[in-house]
Amino acid sequence: MRRELDREFTEFVGVSGGSLARFAAALMSERADAEDVLQSALLKAYMNWWRVRGDPVAYVRRIILNERSDTFARAHRQREVLAEDIPEHGSNFDKPDEFNRLDLVRALGELDARSRALVYLRYYEDLDLAQCAEEMRLPLNTVKSILHRSMRKLRLAPELVSDLSPSRPEGVPK
């Protein structure tokens, strides 16, 4: 039984690891943080693998989202203090390293994490808006608004944002 679960999990990481890594990268502003949340999420997923139902990728993405929240909460509680001289720099999106080969990467880095994650789900994973809303546990119109704003910030072609106008109740003027 355990061997079977291990085999399944190994296969899952092999097949979906890249997708999850991209999602973690989209969500976090630093590579190391992305690796942290991915590591933690996979570990939690493995420890509960026997009860994973449905789409395991969506399941792990949800853990990654929770991990990110936990990470920020922990950082707040720990009151980390930096010294006055920073010895080195992490891999922020706005730094000239491999994250920033494209201007678009830099622009993505300027979005907040939730927006980046939504853009990723919508335009990389090709989830529809309802699925994005479900995964992010956000109202549909909120998803539309965030994506709309994000696309404008990214200054991408308007055809990408054509379906993003928040729906309005009848009778409400635009």
Place this chain on the structure above:
Amino acid sequence: MSPSADLKDAFDTMGDTVTIPAASSIIRQGRRRNRVRWAAAAAGIAVVAAAAVTVAVLPEPAPGDEISVAGPSGTSAQPGPEVAIPGVVAPIGDVPTTLAQAKARHVKLPKVTDKPAPVPSTGPRVTLANGTTTAWMEPAVQGVFGDQEQNSDRPKSPGYEPPILCIQNDGQPKNCILAVSGNGNAGRMSDAIGQSNGWGIAVISGPISSAVANSNGKDADVRLYNLDFGYVLITYDAQQNPSMEPPSTVFGERNLWSIRAFSPDGQLVGYQYNHQE
């Protein structure tokens, strides 16, 4: 390229830089954590992680305690005389806000987290505390303590066993229980590592360069503490050595660490904070 393809390309670029941990590493950690959880449950102790257990049973240094950590000066290439660093434990949470304050005090990091530590690609450089023995701990040697596959060639990926060894004064490695703690990026922490053999327990917070390293230049990537009850404890500092680039990005900008070392009977024998210069 279409805008949508541009976006996908951008996300690919971001995702490609994130190392995916090996499933085998995750499985091993999961099993270990489950074992600890079950054992703790059987004992009626509510714990979350192995490291939490380790820390919980150890005596904590009290604010105002005078403490000292001794270690070799110099570098591994040119070992120097023993240096003892005295200090006083500061209250929990009393973290210095400036480098000057950090230099002036020993502090205790307030939090233990549960992330694994990354591993330097070349293996930690070891200087024995008597100043006479220098060795490179090759990946194969590290493998004795952790996982050779993990330690050999992929230093950046989380999920690796930390490069922390317990070594006797004669240079022979010994198993021991170690827990690594800290916070932030650098606080990648492992569960208890290895097996207990009576050599005591050491709790290390973060990668260490320590005041010992600080007193001897910035090139130290490994510091080793010869504790007077017979084992030495080493860890490494990647930030101090630019040549060890991979961990340096992992550690990011966090820069306060501490080390606590305990004798086999549970007595605190060393406590040290570290900062980066």
